[in-house]
Amino acid sequence: MDIPYTVEPRPDTGLYNAKLGIWLFLASEVMLFGALFSSYILLRTSDPNWYHADLNVPMATLNTMFLITSSVTVVLAWASLRLNNYAKFKLYGILTFLLATAFMVVKGFEYNSEFTHGLYPATNNFMAVYFTMTGLHGLHVLGGMIVIAYLLGPGAKMWNTAPERFTNRVETFGLYWHFVDLVWIFLFPALYLL
Amino acid sequence: MSGHSPDEIHQEVRKYFMVFGALAVLTGVTVGVSYLDLTSGLAITLAMIIATVKGSLVAGYFMHLLDEKKLIYSILLLTLAFFVVLMGLPAGTIADTTGEPIHGAAPASPAEH
Numbered sequence: 001m002d003i004p005y006t007v008e009p010r011p012d013t014g015l016y017n018a019k020l021g022i023w024l025f026l027a028s029e030v031m032l033f034g035a036l037f038s039s040y041i042l043l044r045t046s047d048p049n050w051y052h053a054d055l056n057v058p059m060a061t062l063n064t065m066f067l068i069t070s071s072v073t074v075v076l077a078w079a080s081l082r083l084n085n086y087a088k089f090k091l092y093g094i095l096t097f098l099l100a101t102a103f104m105v106v107k108g109f110e111y112n113s114e115f116t117h118g119l120y121p122a123t124n125n126f127m128a129v130y131f132t133m134t135g136l137h138g139l140h141v142l143g144g145m146i147v148i149a150y151l152l153g154p155g156a157k158m159w160n161t162a163p164e165r166f167t168n169r170v171e172t173f174g175l176y177w178h179f180v181d182l183v184w185i186f187l188f189p190a191l192y193l194l
Numbered sequence: 195m196s197g198h199s200p201d202e203i204h205q206e207v208r209k210y211f212m213v214f215g216a217l218a219v220l221t222g223v224t225v226g227v228s229y230l231d232l233t234s235g236l237a238i239t240l241a242m243i244i245a246t247v248k249g250s251l252v253a254g255y256f257m258h259l260l261d262e263k264k265l266i267y268s269i270l271l272l273t274l275a276f277f278v279v280l281m282g283l284p285a286g287t288i289a290d291t292t293g294e295p296i297h298g299a300a301p302a303s304p305a306e307h
Contacts, residue, residue: 014264019266076207083204
């Protein structure tokens with residue numbers, strides 16, 4: 001049995017099903033990260049002796065640029081498919097994966113330097129918030145890397161059998177990926193700069 | 195998504211590059227502002243305004259929310275309402291304790307019973 005509405009929009013929603021699905025998922029993600037932001041505000045505003053570690057701002061700025069650039073490459077990958085240019089999709093997809101890898105490598109260096117300075121999640125409330133939020137965000141980046149690797153690897157076969165459905169899959173992945181970028185846009189100033 | 199002709203898609207791509215430029219500049223502005231000697235209230239306000247502008251650019255153009263179906267707007271409106279409540283919870287807690295820190299300084303002297 002075929003899965004319905006993978007390409008054509010469902011008459012009552014006006015959307016193909018995966019798009020509605022990803023937006024519902026992202027809505028739940030807003031609440032997940034929202035709860036952590038809310039906890040951060042509560043802990044910080046109620047503690048007159050709030051400890052704030054001097055984190056590595058240049059590294060985090062570099063990581064911000066990596067994520068913003070990867071948002072562009074993923075949207076270009078999708079545009080390439082809509083223009084029937086599979087080779088360019090592959091190029092932009094690989095670039096997205098590499099930028100995500102670069103983000104994780106930089107994050108790894110940051111964590112490593114924090115650990116060597118004796119800063120662990122149990123050190124204080126700020127470090128607990130920092131590791132929880134960046135850790136959860138990092139897991140999202142990792143999840144995105146697995147999906148784009150699938151879309152570039154075994155999942156790419158769908159381009160030959162159902163190109164429109166494949167294009168929609170890439171769009172859906174893109175929406176998730178932009179959300180991960182969006183979360184970082186708020187995490188960066190909230191944890192590193194303020 | 196409305197544009198489907200190759201010309202329209204190429205036009206979208208140009209917009210993506212412009213948004214990328216704006217995001218890069220705003221990232222620089224965020225970092226620059228953080229080095230100014232601002233009061234913490236002003237620094238937080240400025241940083242959150244810039245982050246909101248950047249987030250709106252990502253959501254509006256990359257996630258093409260500027261041109262989306264009504265159902266998605268409804269879902270996001272509901273999400274926004276819950277999100278605002280969530281962000282308001284800490285304020286409620288502070289009001290409840292009339293500004294007393296809920297942790298930090300230990301009580302001056304334990305009650306004797």
